[in-house]
Amino acid sequence: MKHPKQKKKDAPYEIGDVVESPTRNLIGEVVAFLGDRAKSIEVIVLDKRLKPLTNFEGEFKYKRLRSDVTVHFDYSKLRVNRGLFLGDVIAKTYSAGNKRFGILVGFTHPDGLETASYSTGYNGIDLLECIEVSKRMIRKRNSDDTIKRFQTPHNKCEVCYIDYWGTNGTRVFTKAEVEADKKLLKRVV
Numbered sequence: 001m002k003h004p005k006q007k008k009k010d011a012p013y014e015i016g017d018v019v020e021s022p023t024r025n026l027i028g029e030v031v032a033f034l035g036d037r038a039k040s041i042e043v044i045v046l047d048k049r050l051k052p053l054t055n056f057e058g059e060f061k062y063k064r065l066r067s068d069v070t071v072h073f074d075y076s077k078l079r080v081n082r083g084l085f086l087g088d089v090i091a092k093t094y095s096a097g098n099k100r101f102g103i104l105v106g107f108t109h110p111d112g113l114e115t116a117s118y119s120t121g122y123n124g125i126d127l128l129e130c131i132e133v134s135k136r137m138i139r140k141r142n143s144d145d146t147i148k149r150f151q152t153p154h155n156k157c158e159v160c161y162i163d164y165w166g167t168n169g170t171r172v173f174t175k176a177e178v179e180a181d182k183k184l185l186k187r188v189v
Helices: 175-180
Strands: 018-021 026-033 040-046 062-066 089-093 099-108 127-133 149-152 157-159 161-163 171-173
Touching (some): 026 062, 089 127
Antiparallel strands (some): 018 026, 026 040, 040 062, 089 099, 089 157, 099 127, 161 171
16 A cells, blocks of 8 residues: 555655655655755755654754655655664653653663664663653753763653654653644654
């Protein structure tokens, strides 16, 4: 069955289209058309799960691509896996009901052994190493101005949705919050 966002190969590019460059092995979302001779387009770089890549300051990574060497993204290649991946924003729910949000940056084996979660996906045993963030995706810091980190088992952790385009800035939402608000479902990633 054809994906609803799938475009024909000869369709012109529009802002918001997802394109890929087979020569550079890169996927991106079109954000601008550049008026140079090569008819270049500027894209926000996306990962395999079509999430935007960011640098350490939280800014999107941009690349320029020639439009003649790019093609529309083939959505049949997209496989949505329910596992945990580096860069996912997770919410840890404690028994008292309060939540702690974090960006997954690593896996640590509880016995100090080497882990295979980086290459094969999360194995269910390792501890999740996270950088703590607020609900507005601002990194929290310690009193000595270092970034707060925490480790947690995968129990009571869930992958969160992110709304980049909200009127109040970037926000993190849990699955229950997204299901409760149908308008939010259209904006979150």
